[in-house]
Amino acid sequence: MRQAMTLGAVVALLSGCGDSEPPRAGGATTIDDRTSLAFAQPAPNLTPEQLTLHRVGDSAFAAVFVPGMAPVNPGLGPLYNNTSCNGCHLRNGRGMPVMGTGPQRTQLLVRVSLPSGTLNHPNGAVPVPGLGIQIADQAVYGYTPEASVALSWEESSGTYGDGAAFSLRSPRIQITPSDGSSLPPDLLTSLRLPPPVFGLGLLEAVPTSTLRAMEDPNDKNGDGISGRLNEVWDVQAQALAPGRFGLKANSPNLLQQSAEAYVNDMGVTNPLFPEPDGTHDLSRTTLEAAAFYAQSLGVPARTALDNADVQEGEKLFRSAGCESCHRETLETGDHPLPELAHERIHPYTDLLLHDMGPGLADGRPDGVADGNEWRTAPLWGVGLTQTVLPYAGYLHDGRARTLEEAILWHGGEAERSRERFRAMSAPDREALVKFLGSL
Numbered sequence: 001m002r003q004a005m006t007l008g009a010v011v012a013l014l015s016g017c018g019d020s021e022p023p024r025a026g027g028a029t030t031i032d033d034r035t036s037l038a039f040a041q042p043a044p045n046l047t048p049e050q051l052t053l054h055r056v057g058d059s060a061f062a063a064v065f066v067p068g069m070a071p072v073n074p075g076l077g078p079l080y081n082n083t084s085c086n087g088c089h090l091r092n093g094r095g096m097p098v099m100g101t102g103p104q105r106t107q108l109l110v111r112v113s114l115p116s117g118t119l120n121h122p123n124g125a126v127p128v129p130g131l132g133i134q135i136a137d138q139a140v141y142g143y144t145p146e147a148s149v150a151l152s153w154e155e156s157s158g159t160y161g162d163g164a165a166f167s168l169r170s171p172r173i174q175i176t177p178s179d180g181s182s183l184p185p186d187l188l189t190s191l192r193l194p195p196p197v198f199g200l201g202l203l204e205a206v207p208t209s210t211l212r213a214m215e216d217p218n219d220k221n222g223d224g225i226s227g228r229l230n231e232v233w234d235v236q237a238q239a240l241a242p243g244r245f246g247l248k249a250n251s252p253n254l255l256q257q258s259a260e261a262y263v264n265d266m267g268v269t270n271p272l273f274p275e276p277d278g279t280h281d282l283s284r285t286t287l288e289a290a291a292f293y294a295q296s297l298g299v300p301a302r303t304a305l306d307n308a309d310v311q312e313g314e315k316l317f318r319s320a321g322c323e324s325c326h327r328e329t330l331e332t333g334d335h336p337l338p339e340l341a342h343e344r345i346h347p348y349t350d351l352l353l354h355d356m357g358p359g360l361a362d363g364r365p366d367g368v369a370d371g372n373e374w375r376t377a378p379l380w381g382v383g384l385t386q387t388v389l390p391y392a393g394y395l396h397d398g399r400a401r402t403l404e405e406a407i408l409w410h411g412g413e414a415e416r417s418r419e420r421f422r423a424m425s426a427p428d429r430e431a432l433v434k435f436l437g438s439l
Contacts, residue, residue: 023329025380025439026199026299027343034303038384039092039198043298045339050296057293060286061085065266067140075281077267078143079136081109085290088194088265092297093388095194097171097398099137099151108398109265110135110149110173111190113364121233123240123367128184134264135175150174153399158408161423168405170359171397188364188371192247193398199347199380200245201295204254205332205340206351208242214327214350225324225413227352230367230375235259235272244351247396248366249375258291295337299345300381304438313435316428320420325354325376325413348379348439357411360395372412383437403436404429 024030029043042054064084065076082088088095088107095107111134117126125133131146139145153169160166171191175183217228230243234252243249251257259272262282269275270282304310317323326348335341353373363371374396382403385392394400400409410418421429 022302022305023344023346025301025346026202027332027345028339029199029202029298029343030301031298032301033298034300034384034387036091036388038300039196039297039381039388041298043201043296043339046296047339050337050339053289053292054296057289057291057296060290061089061293065268075266075268077136077138077140079146080138080140080267081134081136081265082107082138083266085261089197090392091388092197094196094385094392094394095398096389096391097151097193097393099149107194108149108151109192109194110137110175111192111364111366113188114184115186115188123231123233125366128187130177130179130181136267144178147175147177150176160426160429162426164426166404166408168408169399169401171399188362190362190364190366191397193393193396195247195377196381196385197294198297199299199345199378200254200297201335201337201340202299202332202343202345203244203347203349203351203378204295205335205337205343206330207333210330210333211242211244211351214352223324224416225354227325227350227354227376227413228368229351230353230369232367243367243369243375247374247377248369249351249353250366250369254294255288255291258294259287262287262290292337295340300384302346302438303383304434307434307438309431309434310438311435312428313431313433313438316424316432317435320424320432321417322414323348324417325350325352326379327376346380349376352376354414355412357413357415359409359411362396379436379439381439383439403433407432 028045031041031044033041042051046054063073065073067076068074076083097108099108112128112131113125113133114128120127127133136146137149152172154172155167155169157167173191211229215228217226219226230249231240232243232250232252234241235256241252243252245251245257251260256272259270262268262270263273268282269280270287271280271284274280327350328346328348330345332340332343353369353375355372356374361372394406395409400406407421
């Protein structure tokens with residue numbers, strides 16, 4: 001069980017911040033931790049009662065599910081991708097771009113659908129017969145996985161404006177159904193890497209009106225940026241709602257995102273996604289505790305604020321236009337967890353969908369998101385990605401091995417920013433990456 005921060009650290013974090021104080025990434029939820037456990041700490045402003053619930057949620061997040069009617073954590077499968085939340089979100093960070101049945105097990109997921117047919121719900125996907133909307137490449141004893149997925153990489157080369165060479169890789173997957181059947185010729189696939197889970201409660205607390213105000217789907221201001229909210233099915237409300245969570249903003253809130261992960265990734269039915277007869281493996285109490293855990297994690301503070309290269313890199317980040325989508329500052333509104341409400345935060349995202357160009361396109365719609373669109377990934381904590389997990393990947397499918405590669409994959413609305421980065425001198429490129437490393 002993870003331990004709470006010391007009282008001294010809490011007092012230091014909660015002390016008043018004047019105008020001369022550096023911005024706190026997560027407001028009062030910010031933690032001063034740049035270690036491999038930086039994404040796994042509770043917010044320091046939780047009450048003792050909330051901290052207890054956070055620990056219960058921590059246990060739920062770490063719980064390894066088993067098949068059958070076992071006395072502890074029953075309900076795995078029979079078809080699944082991983083056996084626990086931690087199995088994909090190692091140390092609460094990005095996963096590694098691996099697939100298979102070895103010790104690391106699958107951390108990448110393959111979403112699938114058909115381009116036409118009956119949707120599973122409004123603005124949903126068209127399930128693939130025999131596969132559904134996500135390939136389950138693992139199965140409990142006595143069952144057969146839906147398919148196996150082989151992952152390989154294809155390298156391509158390029159050069160910076162100063163002639164320096166770089167290499168990028170893109171994934172290739174081969175899906176082999178276990179029953180020997182052929183895949184539909186019009187099958188749509190999307191390879192996805194689990195994103196970090198800290199700071200999500202704060203993003204949930206940003207008012208929808210704030211996000212709506214940042215939308216510009218028709219680029220009326222002519223800046224080349226045309227972000228928009230996804231519109232997805234809210235299971236509890238039985239209505240469409242703005243999407244916030246997931247790589248294409250395909251979940252409306254953390255409770256539903258948690259429930260979707262349990263049923264799709266682990267085969268664990270729950271109150272939001274029960275069996276046909278209404279029964280379910282997971283209690284509502286446990287589901288809510290897992291969602292609360294994601295809501296109440298702390299956000300790591302920035303580092304190296306006084307470093308000249310970092311300061312120059314921040315200026316270059318802005319001058320390249322990166323902040324057009326990676327909005328530094330947002331303010332939260334009301335939230336059921338008061339400790340998340342009315343905080344000034346610095347997540348570097350607008351939570352909107354943007355066309356990222358053909359290089360990153362998966363060709364698969366998700367809600368109103370088309371095959372070229374992805375939600376702007378928050379950049380807070382990105383500098384700790386490979387401190388938390390050394391071989392973690394960047395971007396939606398883990399293809400980028402470094403932050404430089406992640407930038408160079410940007411296209412579509414971000415192409416102009418990418419080209420400004422590519423044209424920079426080597427010292428300027430290094431400074432911009434150092435700035436990202438400070439987040």
